[in-house]
Amino acid sequence: MTGARPDVAVTGIGLVTPAGTGREATWDGVCAGRPTARHVPELKGLPVDFACLVPDFSPRGHVPGSRPWQYDRFTQFALYAALEAVSDAGLDPADWDADRVAVVFGSSAGGTGTMLEQHRKLLELGTARVSPLLLPMFLPNMATGQLTIHLRARGPALCTVTACASGATAIGTALQLLRSGACDIAVAGASDAVVQPFWVTGFDRMGALSRRGDDPRAASRPFDTARDGFVMAEGGAALVLEPASAARARGRPGYALLAGYGASSDAHHPVAPDPEGKGAALAVRRALDDAGARPADVQHINAHGTSTPLNDAAEARLIRRLFPHQPSVTSVKGTLGHLLGAAGAVEAAITALSVAHGRVPPVANLEKQEGDAEINAVTGTSRAQPVDLALSHSFGFGGHNAVLAFRSCPTEPAREPAAPSP
Helix, strand or coil, X not given: CCCCCCCEEEEEEEEEECCEECHHHHHHHHHHCCCCCEECHHHCCCCCCEEECCCCCCHHHHCCCXXXXXXXXXXXXXXXXXXXXXXXXXXXXXXXXXXXXXXEEECXXXXXXXXXXXXXXXXXXXXXXXXXXXXXXXXXXXXXXXXXXXXXXXXXXXXECECECHHHHHHHHHHHHHHHCCCCEEEEEEEECCCCHHHHHHHHHCCCECCCCCCHHHCCCCCCCCCCCECEECEEEEEEEEEHHHHXXXXXXXXXXXXXXXXXXXXXXXXXXXXCCHHHHHHHHHHHHHHCCCHHHCCEEECCCCCCHHHHHHHHHHHHHHCCCCXXXXXXXXXXXXXXXXXXHHHHHHHHHHHHHCEECCCXXXXXXXXXXXXXXXXXXXXXXXXXXXXXXXXXXXXXXXXXXXXXXXXXXXXXXXXXXX
């Protein structure tokens, strides 16, 4: 593509999270600051027996086609979120130029529920009982593959795996594809479904999970002095991205402009953040440079905010250092838990909704901050606030950092999202 790069608008959003199935259910839940963690029967007997699960999700009712059982749960979430986002954008796959539609979807683990169940069958029942659908259901790229089929999308199709930054990496990669001229429309996001004894045990053995089993709803408490680890969660999110000029031409101004993307590596430790936040700061600066903005322009930050002692301390100090003017800060993980690879996509969607509606959700369970790391966190209830420039932070194991910058759509009023497709 030659000439000035196009502004890219977020014209559709799809969400399935522990706050509910659908964009509006999630937005209402995070704005209310209602924690969703609860005891999970499948985790009974483990040191950590609670998590945040998507309530009332029915593959038969929420997943297209007559055989929803052929998809792992992470792909089911991806399909619902993507189809809701496309419908919300007012697009119809039957009408678009399929060669010019890209799909970029992330996941930290893929279909591990399928993998674990089929491995059990192999050990207990033999090879003849292993499903021939094992690989199509398990491989992390298969959510992307299934989306291309259901959306009739023949443009670039990619799967991003950058741990807890996977969703943000997918959205940033889609932005780059649009700017390069490789596609006209991109459906980007992420999904994960790893609330299983195997994964919960692994994270717990690392010391990453909260042990507040006597009160699960109070367990995820980003930036709070009493935080003791994150709470695992599941779900997915999808954003439809397209040039803002094309969106306006068909009467869809969008929720926000995706104005910038910055990525970096800590090069520090496999799972611990750099305590000085050098890599994270680099990603923030790159996102701002990409958006043509300065730190002083940022009015709101949707923080990674996992509720772990090391991550929250490093991120809070980063925010204090880079943004002394104290923009508002939230972390929806207090409400939703940590959706792992899907977290960055969900939080990008929430950030775009905050820009569109001029409202910032609160950090659930945040009662007291550390004095040397205090930030302008929204607590108690959601805060009405016009937002012209917002950042969404995502930091993953392996030192992966991804930051997205969102701007308000110029001279266009916020619109109420369309109803999700059946």
